[in-house]
Amino acid sequence: MFDFLKKKPEKTEPAKPSAKPAAPARSGFSPDDLARAFTVHQEEKAARLEAELAEGREAMKGTLGGSLFARSLGGLFSRNPQLDEDLLDEIETALITADMGVPATTEVVERLRKRMKDRDFADVPALFRALRNDLLAMLKPVAKPLEIDATAKPFVILTVGVNGVGKTTTIGKLARRFQLDGHSLMLAAGDTFRAAAVEQLKIWGERNQVHVVAQGQDADPASVAFDGLQTAKAKDIDVLIADTAGRLHTQQGLMAELGKIRRVLAKLDARAPHEVLMVIDGTTGQNALNQLRQFHAAVKVTGLVVTKLDGTAKGGVVFALAREFGLPIRFIGLGEKPEDLRVFDPEGFVDALLPAAPAA
């Protein structure tokens, strides 16, 4: 980060004692230099994000275009060219089938119904635009990319979720992303329940030159997390990602263990973990809501990753999660390759799910 600021400060004559030392003397950089560097860095980051979003929109069209959500809505507008109840009924059925859940679907359809009665729509394309806007309005408040707070050293990410949702895979993808962003990184193999998970992380770490803190199978995951944070602090690491074993939201003992990990981390840094990232399998359907409710109660989730939206996922659950919890959706998973973890982009997501706008 700020590579071009890493030049050695020029040597200066020892300053004569004065009542008011000049501000830049400590680092060799003036406040203006630092402000300029910060601006350049922010601009580079924004440009990279913009490029990634553009690329992601293409990828989303390709993968989500085949989802049940897209397929259910696909022929709907050409089959119902009239502004009438049949059209609204079909939209309602399509959204429910696509896993949006009853409350979110009812909210969207009732709003369209009211506007249709108020004669707000001149034609079907106008209703389609309103539907798109309503769907976007649900997602925009939760589109908050994960920002690594440089004042938190290390920035600790605790990943949680039910078994097999893609936590360990997501950690690998995230780690690669943070490395590309120039952050130094360490992993804590807290999934001590499944020996293969520790091995999986270790192999990944060796291959990518990332130190993995592990204590072997059956170790106390809170102890692994503590060890990880202590080591990361000692090595001045930017980001520590701690894995945890998958657990069912109904397993109370295991859910309580998550609270313990959180408390143990806070002993070393009162603000840690800085992000509790819950990974949710997008194919889970409405049960994802129950999972999040329980995990949030146990460990206070601060961000979500919804994976496997490329598979048999219907896509609608993303709206239901956003509506009910309002928690930031940081990333979505569109496949198993590293680049398939995409920053959540509501416009790209909605446009990939909706068919082309009907002709007037």
Ligand SMILES: Nc1nc2c(ncn2[C@@H]2O[C@H](COP(=O)(O)OP(=O)(O)OP(=O)(O)O)[C@@H](O)[C@H]2O)c(=O)[nH]1
């Ligand atoms: N299609 C698809 N597969 C994914 C995605 N993310 C993860 N997977 C796959 O899901 C499977 C489970 O992933 P893991 O990372 O092992 O899941 P986990 O949550 O760590 O599993 P536990 O340790 O058992 O809790 C693997 O086969 C991954 O390749 C995704 O976005 N799309």
